[in-house]
Amino acid sequence: MKNYLNQSKVMSPLQELINEKVSELIQILDSDLLIHYINQQVHINLLGYEEYELVDENFLNFVQDSQKEKLEKFIKEGFDDQKDRELRFNLKDKYDNHYVVRGKISYFRNKFDEQRGLLVLTLIDSVLKKDCNKKINISEIDQKYDSLINKLGNLFFWGANDSIFIMDQDKFIEANRKTLDLFGLKNKDEIIGRSPWDYSPQKQLDGSNSKIKGTKLINKALNGKPQRFNWTHIKKDGSPFQAEISLNAFKFEDKSFLQAIVRDITEKIKAERRLKESEEKFRHLFENSPFSIVLLKPNGKIIDCNPALKKLTGYAKEELIGLYYTKVPFIKDDIIPTLKDRRKRFLGGETLTPIEIEIVKKDGKKIWIEIESTSVDVGHEHLIQIIAHNISDRKNAENILKEEYKRLLELNKMRKDLISRVSHELKTPLMSVKGASELLLLSHNEELNQETLELVEMIKKGGERLTNLVDNLIDISRIEYNKIQLNKSKTDLVKLIKETADDMKFFLKKRELSLNLDLPNSLKLNIDNFRIEQVIANLLSNAIKNTPPEGEIIISLKQNSKWAKISVSDTGIGLTDEEMDRIFTRFGKIERHGPGLEFMDIQGSGLGLYISREIVSLHKGKIFAKSEGRHKGSTFKVHLPLRRQN
Structure with a gap:
């Protein structure tokens, strides 16, 4: 998700949880109508699309052709005037069925002041399926839609009656519309990146320096002590006003942020004096x-x-x-x-x-x-x-956030447990399938006709692929539960690379590829040889899959004063910038099809590079990829520390 919710990483998990929980289709678009985010599970259930099939694609690609031009103009006008728009159009699913959808697009800006559109759609009926007898209650859909919009609106905190802003240390990184109104600002450019004392007099009513006093209050809040205090602010036109401020810290991914709720109490203070x-x-x-x-x-x-x-x-x-x-x-x-x-x-x-x-x-x-x-x-x-x-509205919003965060933790634990249990349960029957097929091929090949042998070979290969997938899932489960233990020993990395390359000779020959090794005589490191072999095998396997026949793969090993540097280069399909951002993530498999790509082996789960990254990280090393672009090959580099790491 490329909008502010992920870029700032302040509210992302809570937003994503709520989005995944609802039954409506939710997308976030940029002003060019490129899709930046979807609630994946709902899209899979209703339209068959997974995230990688929609994200970074133009929204209009999935709209009925006759409606594209009119809909594009209608939505883009909203980016100009920032007014919400009601929508009704025909949407295509993955199987080219057309569905009538209705909903609304609301406009906002992310922390980088980039325009975004929040699109919420309700599936009404299928245009093509004439046997659909379900009666659609439009009123109920409208009520459910409005309820969802209100809920999301609370979480974007635009509808709050109080000024609410988010700070990273002493810098504003987000503010709602009430904040702009309170300070007399036209847009968030005038406040994002600034500090509270930029809109304060040099001294407060008690004579203290605004910056010094404000810094102390911020530090107290960041240290876990919520602060509530009165403060003199200055509007853009220079007029002062008295504010009541509630300052609370919250953490996300081990980083502390501050949420401030500001209420203009100028009239309240005047009332008390009078x-x-x-x-x-x-x-x-x-x-x-x-x-x-x-x-x-x-x-x-x-x-x-x-x-x-x-x-x-x-x-x-x-x-x-x-x-x-x-x-x-x-x-x-x-x-x-x-x-x-x-x-x-x-x-x-x-x-x-x-x-x-x-x-x-x-x-x-x-x-x-x-x-x-x-x-x-x-x-x-x-x-x-x-x-x-x-303060009921504010409390309701807080309770929603707390409840959704609790559900997020529960769902995350359920997901981890499910992967772990299913993976281990599949292990035994897959070993039986693989073992039985190998036994048939070895001991009964003369008794079976060619067609049967081919079927058994298919079973064997399918069992091997499933076994590899299960092994990867088990590794992911161990990673998430921090249960991967490295068994380090003094290992000759040169010998390890040669042995791994020898294991791949059959596949290299089958793909008509040449492999060149640029290695020293010996280089010994304190590593887990099984896990590092797994990393090298993953990189070499990917190079083989993505390099056309008669291509070349080079594995080199160099060292400097700090690192042993493994490099796996190929003359294959190459990587785009977007693909390099994705390949080291879980299930970050890149789907590439089209003319000239028939040679590619598209099998795989997209887990190998993610697991490789975690293994290298456990060794206190680094792994990264380089590529000049499509059809220009790619190079994967692994740096392992030469000194002993505990």
Whole structure:
């Protein structure tokens, strides 16, 4: 996935999990309509396509020909005006069947400010299958689609009422539209890559230097201590505003990032100041404040609350005045001990940070609110002021993220366990198939006619291929569970390369290829000879498969002060830049077909180079590929350290 979700690697797993869980087709396109991401399993189930068949392909290649020109113009207009578009068109599956789909494309920009389109489609009906009697409820599809869009919208955090941005250390790397509005910015170019103090005065209200104070708060949050504080910011036009900031760290792939939620509290702070100026001004603000406010005596008895509280809880002022806070009907029993402790600490002079609690409204609906406690003098009376506001949308988004992350971990464990169990269960019957076919060929070849011998040979070769695949799957399982143990010993790498090359002579001859070895007399290393032989065999096997008849393969071994350098070069089909990015990934098999490529052996699982990379990595070495491009051959290099590595 080449959009921001993968490029930043901040939210990718959660996004991908949700995308894979839904039944809709989800794609992310760039402004040239190239596909950058799909939710693969849904595409396989509904259309038969796997990821490698769609990613980097033009979206219009899979649209009915008569609709391409109109649809291309319609979608590209959206990239210009950034307005969502409703779509309905015919989509081709892998088997050239046509399906009516409907959905929406929403536009956004990634961290590099590249335009992207989020495409969500619902399969309605088959155009060609006339016997399809299923009645489609369009209303239900629309409702399900809207629900999905809302869910994805929350995760892209565009719909949040608060300013939300993501930071890498002290640099902005993503921000929602509310952030742009809050700071008076036109686009994210004006904030991405900048620091918080670039939009702050030199000094805060307490006289502290903004950069120094901000750096300290960021470091505390990165060290696992969430920060909540007030801050003076400056808009683009130079006007200051007061903000309440919640700063939390989260980790992804061992790197810490910061999420900040910023709320403009300028009006809130002004309200608090005016409350202290006079009872008359206080009453006016109290009654008209958008925030829910409750006034308590120091003993905890409610003496007043404003109209906003009724909107929040459903309870009228008359139902609450005179009650002690522990008897308020919308407060759940399990939160009472916490509120008692906060009141005690507040009366003891402690400044309390806001807390989030769940309440039950008069109509029985549960919502989340954030409450903070301050002191206020009304007339000659010293009171406790409780200010509350609804944070249910934010909590729901947080809960979705937590739940999906938990499911991601569970699914990942299930996948690992399944690969491990299935691989080991297949091992024994495959050995039986392979052994039985070899026995028939060796001991009963004279009793069998030519056609039967050919069938047995097919069984033998198929068994060998399946055995290799199972062995690779078992290796992957061991890699993921960190169970590959290297059995190192002093090994002559020259001898190992020669023996591996000898094992491949039959295939070289069959493919009419020449093999040249450029090796020293001897070079001994402390390695796992079985595993390094596996790496060399993989590289040589790939060279044989991808080199045309009468081609040449060269294996060389050099050394410098630090490394033993193995090189496997061929005069074969070569690699593109995109293919080199993919070949060392799991199942990173490159499918290439067409005129002039008939010589290629396309068999294989795409696991060999991934496993080779892991083996070399365990040896503290490096493996990489080079190629000038298509039909210009390729070179695979393995560097192994000369010194002993623990």
